[in-house]
């Protein structure tokens with residue numbers, strides 16, 4: 122009560138990929154006041170319901186506070202020895218393919234870097250993948266094949282400067298609320314700004330849109346093929362730009378034409394609505410097409426993202442104010458994982474196995490004796506390999522695959538049978554941690570210190586404003602301790618996150634072709650004091666001087682030319698049939714985050730949607746009535762949910778949120794009911810779609 126207010130600590134929200142700046146002010150009496158940071162470029166002081174409630178999520182009730190071996194409290198020394206021995210044994214028995222790390226967009230970049238360096242550099246395995254595989258791997262793959270590198274060309278201001286913003290598979294109002302607020306404020310100031318929503322569901326985001334295209338689930342490629350052909354036939358292709366900076370337009374158009382001819386049938390949209398969408402897109406000089414998980418979490422996710430990028434490349438609507446294809450990520454540090462190579466098919470610093478000399482340059486810089494020779498297993502394949510006995514030691518950090526991966530029963534069986542499983546966690550509320558042989562307590566938001574990168578390439582600091590509870594430690598420290606026990610101490614002898622950040626920044630300058638976009642080598646000499654005070658900083662930050670806000674205005678693609686990619690049409694893998702007549706769609710709720718370990722502790726957030734439910738159109742409910750418990754069955758799993766009926770739900774479809782874990786509602790885990798079907802290019806699972814039947818409980 123009588124304590125004077127303490128100085129605020131500038132940090133970054135731990136939830137979504139908008140990456141809002143937060144000022145945290147501990148009151149000295151156990152509480153923390155949270156406010157938006159008015160100086161942060163992502164939010165300018167705004168926060169959403171989840172960010173505002175962060176102060177109420179800092180309790181220690183459910184925290185894992187001490188290392189444990191086989192469920193018993195252990196010393197750090199004993200636990201770290203056990204991890205090192207478990208991994209050494211697996212390496213000895215089965216070589217580098219026999220070990221795996223599964224990490225998370227909840228990690229800070231420095232933690233992520235350390236884990237990747239250990240796996241790829243010193244365990245010698247490509248088997249490190251991130252839960253970002255479930256989030257935006259398809260966007261990464263589409264960026265790489267279009268541009269030659271994983272780059273989001275634009276910045277948030279482009280949404281405010283556009284004439285038309287198209288939101289595809291994105292419930293921006295709920296999932297990225299502050300960016301949605303910015304968009305609405307721009308529209309209020311400039312009513313000419315138009316918004317189109319492409320989404321099978323009529324979501325909260327549709328409320329502010331001029332046009333909603335409720336297309337058949339999974340049919341996005343057909344809509345954007347129709348747009349590509351329309352743009353070309355109506356003279357909107359920028360032929361000079363195409364000739365100077367791109368290739369593949371002819372092949373992309375040839376592939377698009379037969380799909381465009383059937384667009385109405387494939388999307389089930391009124392042809393007049395498609396025509397209006399195409400005409401408005403063509404007429405708007407400045408267009409941003411923003412997409413999220415409705416595009417990415419699909420067995421055709423990479424082609425969907427490519428179909429969007431093709432339209433921007435064809436018309437040169439990229440790299441200019443108010444223009445561009447824009448992938449928005451789910452997690453606070455999804456981009457950071459992409460930067461350090463924590464996806465199985467990438468190396469640190471956007472270095473690439475396929476580019477001559479790059480892997481060797483990295484191995485030389487790290488002093489790594491046996492850098493992984495090839496990409497490793499992606500998330501779904503990795504857990505299949507665990508189930509098949511092909512992985513002898515696995516380390517899961519800051520994520521809950523027992524709850525989030527498809528075909529959850531098989532994943533849980535694989536975890537239960539794992540010869541050696543390590544879980545680093547902040548919480549006891551983890552469906553995965555219960556299977557672990559060794560549990561390691563990690564620092565949480567407010568306790569840890571490092572950086573994250575948001576969806577517009579802004580690197581922001583997450584700073585410490587709370588003491589480390591119990592014996593919890595930073596993830597990078599835990600990794601370095603294990604590395605030292607495996608005999609690699611010299612390569613992991615960091616004294617804090619600033620030293621790791623410098624190394625990470627230096628890696629981005631290795632073996633550098635002039636055009637590689639991700640370059641923060643200008644930050645490699647940052648001293649500890651400047652790292653501590655680092656303001657939000659957008660990459661690139663090359664050594665030569667300040668970078669640009671947007672990429673590709675005048676070409677300058679990492680691959681030399683950008684590539685328009687032919688995108689064949691593929692429907693979702695599971696079609697409804699007589700046994701499973703409905704389509705299940707999944708997604709987020711406004712006030713919950715992932716598996717609710719934080720947001721589930723805040724009553725006013727829980728009040729928005731207090732229990733897991735399944736929403737149907739009333740005419741699809743048959744004899745079932747609203748409020749009753751129902752069993753939602755797919756061919757690969759089932760969940761028990763409360764039925765809700767809504768006229769706005771598309772006929773023939775059902776919606777269920779993805780947040781509930783065993784801790785909150787054991788029978789309501791939705792992702793686990795889905796089939797483990799993945800995109801052939803990105804390896805991202807089709808988490809948005811399944812065939813479904815519903816019966817009384």
Ligand code: SF4
Pocket residue numbers: 134135136137138139140141164167168169170171172173297298299300
């Ligand atoms: Fe946090 Fe995202 Fe909300 Fe911003 S919009 S406060 S980053 S959850």
